[in-house]
Amino acid sequence: MSLSPVPHSKRIPGKRVLAIAASAALFALAGCGKQEEAPKPAEAPQAAAPAGVTVKIGHAAPLTGGIAHLGKDNENGVRLAIDEANARGLTIGGAKITFEMLSEDDEGKENKGPIIAQKFVDAKVAGVVGHLNSGVTIPASAVYAQAGIPMISGSATNPKLTEQGFNVTFRTVGRDDQQGPAVASYLVAEFKPKTAAVVDDATSYGEGLANEVEKALKAAGVTVLPREKGKADQNDWKAILTKLRGKKPDAIFYGGMDSSAGPLLKQGRELGIKAVFAFGDGACSEKMQELAGEAAEGLICSQAGIPAMASSKSFLEAHKAKFNVDPIIYAPFTYDATNLLIAAMQKADSVDPAKYLPELAKIQLDGATGKIEFDAKGDRKDAEMTIFTMKTGKIEPLAIIKAGQSIKFEDFVKGAAPAAAEAAPAAAPAAAPAAEAPKAAEGEKK
Amino acid sequence: MDIFLQQLINGLTLGSVYAIVALGYTMVYGIIQLINFAHGEVVMVGAMVALTVIGALAKAVPGMPPFLIMGIAVACAVPVCMAVGYGMERIAYRPLRRAPRLAPLITAIGISIILQHLALLIFSRNPLSFPQILGNRMFEVAGAHISAVQIAIILGSVALMTGLTLLVYKTRLGIAMRATSENVQVAGLMGVNINRVISATFVIGAALGAIAGVMVGTYYGIAHYTMGAMLGLKAFSAAVLGGIGNLAGAMLGGILLGIVEALGAGYIGEFTDLCQVSWLAAGPLAERCADGGNFVLFGSNYQDVFAFFVLIIVLIFRPSGLLGERVSDRA
Numbered sequence: 095m096s097l098s099p100v101p102h103s104k105r106i107p108g109k110r111v112l113a114i115a116a117s118a119a120l121f122a123l124a125g126c127g128k129q130e131e132a133p134k135p136a137e138a139p140q141a142a143a144p145a146g147v148t149v150k151i152g153h154a155a156p157l158t159g160g161i162a163h164l165g166k167d168n169e170n171g172v173r174l175a176i177d178e179a180n181a182r183g184l185t186i187g188g189a190k191i192t193f194e195m196l197s198e199d200d201e202g203k204e205n206k207g208p209i210i211a212q213k214f215v216d217a218k219v220a221g222v223v224g225h226l227n228s229g230v231t232i233p234a235s236a237v238y239a240q241a242g243i244p245m246i247s248g249s250a251t252n253p254k255l256t257e258q259g260f261n262v263t264f265r266t267v268g269r270d271d272q273q274g275p276a277v278a279s280y281l282v283a284e285f286k287p288k289t290a291a292v293v294d295d296a297t298s299y300g301e302g303l304a305n306e307v308e309k310a311l312k313a314a315g316v317t318v319l320p321r322e323k324g325k326a327d328q329n330d331w332k333a334i335l336t337k338l339r340g341k342k343p344d345a346i347f348y349g350g351m352d353s354s355a356g357p358l359l360k361q362g363r364e365l366g367i368k369a370v371f372a373f374g375d376g377a378c379s380e381k382m383q384e385l386a387g388e389a390a391e392g393l394i395c396s397q398a399g400i401p402a403m404a405s406s407k408s409f410l411e412a413h414k415a416k417f418n419v420d421p422i423i424y425a426p427f428t429y430d431a432t433n434l435l436i437a438a439m440q441k442a443d444s445v446d447p448a449k450y451l452p453e454l455a456k457i458q459l460d461g462a463t464g465k466i467e468f469d470a471k472g473d474r475k476d477a478e479m480t481i482f483t484m485k486t487g488k489i490e491p492l493a494i495i496k497a498g499q500s501i502k503f504e505d506f507v508k509g510a511a512p513a514a515a516e517a518a519p520a521a522a523p524a525a526a527p528a529a530e531a532p533k534a535a536e537g538e539k540k
Numbered sequence: 541m542d543i544f545l546q547q548l549i550n551g552l553t554l555g556s557v558y559a560i561v562a563l564g565y566t567m568v569y570g571i572i573q574l575i576n577f578a579h580g581e582v583v584m585v586g587a588m589v590a591l592t593v594i595g596a597l598a599k600a601v602p603g604m605p606p607f608l609i610m611g612i613a614v615a616c617a618v619p620v621c622m623a624v625g626y627g628m629e630r631i632a633y634r635p636l637r638r639a640p641r642l643a644p645l646i647t648a649i650g651i652s653i654i655l656q657h658l659a660l661l662i663f664s665r666n667p668l669s670f671p672q673i674l675g676n677r678m679f680e681v682a683g684a685h686i687s688a689v690q691i692a693i694i695l696g697s698v699a700l701m702t703g704l705t706l707l708v709y710k711t712r713l714g715i716a717m718r719a720t721s722e723n724v725q726v727a728g729l730m731g732v733n734i735n736r737v738i739s740a741t742f743v744i745g746a747a748l749g750a751i752a753g754v755m756v757g758t759y760y761g762i763a764h765y766t767m768g769a770m771l772g773l774k775a776f777s778a779a780v781l782g783g784i785g786n787l788a789g790a791m792l793g794g795i796l797l798g799i800v801e802a803l804g805a806g807y808i809g810e811f812t813d814l815c816q817v818s819w820l821a822a823g824p825l826a827e828r829c830a831d832g833g834n835f836v837l838f839g840s841n842y843q844d845v846f847a848f849f850v851l852i853i854v855l856i857f858r859p860s861g862l863l864g865e866r867v868s869d870r871a
Contacts, residue, residue: 296841320809320813320836320839321836321839322809322839322840322841323839323840323841324840324841325841327764327766327770329756329760329762329767330550330554330760332550332553332554332802333547333550333551333801333802333803333804333805333806333840333843334805334806334840336543336546336547336550336802336806337543337547337805337806337807337809337810337840339543339546340543352667353666353667353762353764356667356669356761356762357760357761357762360760360761361760364676364678364685364687365546365685366678366680366685381669384669385667385669385761385762386761387672387676387761
């Protein structure tokens with residue numbers, strides 16, 4: 095989850111993550127004894143009653159609170175995949191399989207993650223799609239790892255998630271640290287800067303992102319000025335910007351959140367700096383327009399993943415037909431995540447996590463969000479990043495970066511459904527009602 | 541050169557705001573030797589009230605001239621802050637006037653925390669964008685950019701400082717304030733209403749704080765419930781730098797601190813770039829310094845450190861601040 099409604103939860107300090115993970119691990123120990131029998135009930139009835147087996151797939155996201163609409167969006171993706179699979183009528187391990195979604199509300203709270211995870215373990219789910227927020231997914235992942243249940247998040251972008259060494263942890267979105275190279279490669283390709291300045295807010299998020307950008311810019315032969323640093327709550331950037339103005343950079347990248355990025359951008363333009371300003375996902379929201387006013391126009395920023403409207407046409411149509419709304423952000427990613435679990439089960443011809451996990455790790459699937467393959471850590475290979483710009487106060491996608499290649503957004507949308515000629519016009523209206531979608535999704539819930 | 545001029549302009553703007561806030565600290569200290577740590581929060585309240593009023597007016601009355609909106613916002617923020625200033629003196633400081641010095645200091649910190657959290661409850665913990673209704677015309681002077689808002693801030697603070705000086709030196713209230721600052725008991729015996737004078741001091745300081753809040757909000761385009769804390773600390777340092785209790789000292793200290801900060805952030809990195817030292821650049825740092833590389837010892841993130849470092853140096857040599865020795869002149 096990298097949009098800003100809950101930016102704090104994903105940037106939890108390392109120590110706290112460890113503490114939570116540790117307590118989560120303790121929590122999981124309680125359930126450890128059951129771990130071995132967890133898959134059995136799914137398999138055991140196979141022999142006895144090959145007529146039909148119900149396989150539970152867990153889904154967790156905040157379904158109440160400020161980003162409930164995004165949680166519902168994620169859930170819709172899972173529901174669609176499961177209903178499609180049930181309609182196809184799959185036979186796995188000789189038994190007719192009916193999938194069932196077990197959807198839980200983690201409220202986007204870190205401490206709820208392990209609790210929900212334990213609930214899933216106890217309910218003997220075969221796999222989990224979720225959670226939505228990185229801050230919740232990381233502590234929960236320890237519980238799944240203990241129980242050996244594969245977990246695929248369609249929205250958690252914090253690199254830490256897959257750096258824990260768990261072999262059951264996967265994600266279908268990109269990582270935050272893939273953003274840096276993506277922004278840098280876009281800047282290099284489109285603006286061809288000779289000199290660039292990199293500024294950060296001295297937080298682990300901002301500095302980490304700025305380091306990645308600097309590395310990528312240097313690798314592309316751009317001269318990078320000495321790093322300037324502010325504070326996370328800095329309002330006055332004039333001194334730093336004046337200094338930069340004297341060095342005449344062609345591009346300025348700032349690693350930090352919108353609350354400090356807004357003043358930075360505004361003051362930069364006030365000082366007459368003509369350079370292009372670029373930001374990471376922390377400052378990739380329409381809040382930038384509020385904070386920086388006209389100066390926000392034309393900024394460049396990045397987010398992990400692709401906009402929902404750029405996913406495959408068949409998915410968009412099925413989603414629209416089923417829920418009568420367009421997907422908001424991550425529904426295509428949770429849809430793919432669910433299909434990955436199902437496909438791996440089919441390949442292994444088993445719903446036993448221990449048996450289908452190896453298949454999942456080496457799976458190749460052509461999903462709604464494009465080709466999916468996992469690397470050794472469980473991250474998606476060549477995950478897409480999207481570059482946005484601010485156009486008349488709205489954040490609009492400019493390009494998709496995939497494997498270091500910049501693809502114009504319109505071309506990407508066309509390419510996503512090459513079979514249908516009218517793909518682009520069909521996808522375009524999907525962009526507009528995005529704002530109304532949350533309401534519609536809420537309505538659907540009732 | 542235009543860079544240097546630009547940094548001076550940046551520093552002067554920042555310093556003007558510090559000076560106005562510092563006046564609030566120094567006036568109160570001059571009269572009752574209390575450091576009113578809640579003064580920074582008064583500035584925040586001023587910004588928040590103005591922000592709310594501007595937002596409401598801009599929505600309710602479309603097409604209203606921006607200067608009128610701004611005027612109304614200031615006219616709302618000032619009385620609210622005056623009430624806050626009066627209230628905190630009446631509730632938190634007056635009952636403790638004869639208590640040991642430490643007691644009102646602690647209540648001051650308490651009031652500061654209370655105000656911050658009230659603002660948190662009312663205005664949320666998110667950074668709020670200060671409506672940019674004035675537009676921002678830019679002027680270019682010898683390669684340096686100065687915005688209309690910056691000019692307004694500098695001129696506004698000069699006007700406020702002049703006004704305050706006139707008030708203190710030319711009016712009956714000013715005479716009473718100066719008398720009180722010299723000796724509370726004797727001034728009381730001479731027929732000065734001590735309570736009224738002290739309340740007036742708080743109220744005037746709070747009014748200045750309110751205007752400073754509107755200035756900061758407009759200048760940066762952002763307001764946050766914690767915005768008063770650091771600003772207050774800087775302004776307090778400015779007051780100490782100039783000699784706390786001394787009006788001219790607060791003005792001088794504020795402007796000086798602003799300029800030192802801007803120049804510090806602008807030049808400290810260049811002056812501490814070890815690649816400029818030839819034997820280092822040729823020897824141990826050759827790898828980093830190649831191709832115009834750098835090895836900056838202290839970057840711009842040290843700008844606050846630099847400002848406080850200057851403060852410490854000044855206080856070592858002049859413990860009572862730059863203009864601090866004219867004790868009789870305080871308030």
